[in-house]
Amino acid sequence: GAGVSQTPSNKVTEKGKYVELRCDPISGHTALYWYRQSLGQGPEFLIYFQGTGAADDSGLPNDRFFAVRPEGSVSTLKIQRTERGDSAVYLCASSTSSGGTGELFFGEGSRLTVL
Amino acid sequence: AQKITQTQPGMFVQEKEAVTLDCTYDTSDPSYGLFWYKQPSSGEMIFLIYQGSYDQQNATEGRYSLNFQKARKSANLVISASQLGDSAMYFCAMREGILTGGGNKLTFGTGTQLKVEL
Numbered sequence: 141g142a143g144v145s146q147t148p149s150n151k152v153t154e155k156g157k158y159v160e161l162r163c164d165p166i167s168g169h170t171a172l173y174w175y176r177q178s179l180g181q182g183p184e185f186l187i188y189f190q191g192t193g194a195a196d197d198s199g200l201p202n203d204r205f206f207a208v209r210p211e212g213s214v215s216t217l218k219i220q221r222t223e224r225g226d227s228a229v230y231l232c233a234s235s236t237s238s239g240g241t242g243e244l245f246f247g248e249g250s251r252l253t254v255l
Numbered sequence: 256a257q258k259i260t261q262t263q264p265g266m267f268v269q270e271k272e273a274v275t276l277d278c279t280y281d282t283s284d285p286s287y288g289l290f291w292y293k294q295p296s297s298g299e300m301i302f303l304i305y306q307g308s309y310d311q312q313n314a315t316e317g318r319y320s321l322n323f324q325k326a327r328k329s330a331n332l333v334i335s336a337s338q339l340g341d342s343a344m345y346f347c348a349m350r351e352g353i354l355t356g357g358g359n360k361l362t363f364g365t366g367t368q369l370k371v372e373l
Binding site: 175181249 | 305366
């Protein structure tokens with residue numbers, strides 16, 4: 141498909157487990173963003189990649205959260221020792237450039253439920 | 256202080272009528288951009304319209320227009336001729352540092368749930 145693809149669409153896990161969420165951006169988009177959306181809230185910024193490097197990770201809530209983008213396209217958000225408060229929809233977005241007026245193209249999200 | 260405030264948790268509008276969704280923002284940055292996104296029940300965020308802080312005219316995109324009042328720091332979305340398919344959650348968002356090229360984070364409001372009725 142031509143859009144941003146996220147897998148899995150749904151993930152249920154137990155407290156304390158490790159989780160990986162994958163994002164495949166639109167081909168050619170150099171900028172990639174991760175957001176977290178809790179129930180009834182707007183998306184909250186987590187981390188932004190320009191190419192392979194994390195240009196801004198100021199939104200990551202703590203050191204249990206980590207993200208990589210080793211080849212500058214697909215990104216993986218990794219959550220260690222999951223907690224019930226991590227339950228949310230994790231949205232990935234990509235754009236053609238960093239900053240500026242470029243719109244973000246979002247995927248449909250990965251819904252994470254931590255029991 | 257909240258950077259983006261959407262005071263209407265829910266709105267109803269009749270089909271074919273116009274509706275205004277409110278958004279106020281708070282920033283001291285002279286260069287910023289304001290966005291509106293639509294989020295249907297499928298969960299995907301769909302870009303609707305963009306307004307730059309230095310744009311002289313209000314943005315329009317088809318049935319969407321943005322009523323930008325810079326002095327009041329408001330950026331209301333107007334949807335004309337509402338359709339049943341417009342029923343969704345609508346988010347206002349801001350990116351700061353537009354002209355310096357450093358902006359990359361979107362700060363979102365809490366959203367307004369719009370329901371279009373027959």
